[in-house]
Amino acid sequence: MTAPFYVSPEQLMKDRADFARKGIARGRSVVVIRYVDGIVLVAENPSRALHKVSEIYDRIGFAAVGRYNEFENLRIAGVRLADIRGYSYDRRDVTGRSLANAYAQTLGTIFSSGAEKPYEVEIFVAEVGDDATEDQIYRLTYDGSVADVQGFGVMGGQSENVEAYLRDHYTADQDLTTALRLAATALGQDGNGGRTIPAQDLEVAVLDRTRTQPRKFKRLADRQVAEALS
């Protein structure tokens, strides 16, 4: 009889993390940038139908990278959680923080449970406030850890190149057009000179605090994106 191999907990977690990280790096990057009137979420995504950026609630947006079925599952869970909370309490009682917590617990439990494959996803939960000081962006990783994002955030794909570019060029208080141009150029950074991403391959949505409706999330049409980039 052969003795089962001993695998240390450290090694086990490392293997699971490597597995998730590899899956996430395979796709394209997603960028969130704060601008003067809110938060803009930009993904390189040629698909019209399979969204990477979506609305969760009045002030809360969602962006994800990784396996589509896994983050779509989390997105729907988030919409259900937000709607049930808003319905049973009040619309103002739905916060990005509680949603980020629920996601963190879910991802963390799946990551450390031996019975399930870790999720190969990373998520941004963005919440726009009445003024810039109340804006919140959370970044959630495959293992359930949460980070507070200041100014801008990148995940998925060649995120180091994109992040390096943003670090050099990001300024606070820019307007939407500037922020969108910055995001598009940053997403094209591939480490050897960069490429230009056509406007129709960008999926763009804003959380705009100047909107008069309670729902601050708005998708930008290809035409609007192209105008901003030209």
Place this chain on the structure above:
Amino acid sequence: MSERGGRLDKAFGAVGSSSFTEFLASHSPQLLPGAQGVTAGQLEAAHGTTIVAATFEGGVVMGGDRRATVGNVIAQRDIQKVFATDEYSCVGIAGTAGIAVEMTRLFQVELEHYEKIEGTTLSTDGKANRLAALIRGNLGMAMQGLAVVPLFAAFDLEREAGRIFAFDVTGNKNEERTFHSVGSGSTFARGSLKKLYRQGMSESEAVTAVIQALYDAADDDTATGGPDLTRRIFPLISVITADGYRAWDEAATAQIADEVIGGRMHRPDGPVAPLTEGGESR
């Protein structure tokens, strides 16, 4: 409530329906309107009264009086009975106010939930059918005397026209092409609109017709509130066009209401319709 031990429970990730009501029924049925049920017996609750809607060239207008009654007592003088349910639709409620408001809230979330999950809005007929299902779900309560009869108005982006849907307590849905009214004063409001409505009215003409109809309803129905001149409380008017839902400015409504009242000073029964002239068809 929603998460067990922090992690989102399985129901949140379940594959299937885009309906919030169905999700609520399976996950938290206690939150559905009327979930507690009622035992037999008489109950005194606030009732909303008259809602009027009319289509016009390029849209639809809906208005409601401002009175809520409990038996013979006026419970509220400035109640709101017309609510936007999404960008292109609204609901006016008549019947038991508590249940009607809860049902409207659920309907609002239902439409928004579908839009977020599916990435597209429901068709106008789809919205009306969902509302019919909610009303049917309240049938048990209606049998106990707590009926809710909403009036649904929407701008149909495919047909580029305003549409009105009326329901009965069993959820039977009827589309009205021109105008309709529900609530205790609806008989009088409908009679009034019959004489005042004409094809191809402008937005402000339609609003005037609705205010005239509400005046007539209040004139003959004790439960419907007329214009309150001392407190300056006038009907709330909502309009839906291709540009979406818009609540009419209260000052603009007051101005039309003042004109209507001015006319009634001379002729308390309102404008005269020609006796035999039937030139216009609708």
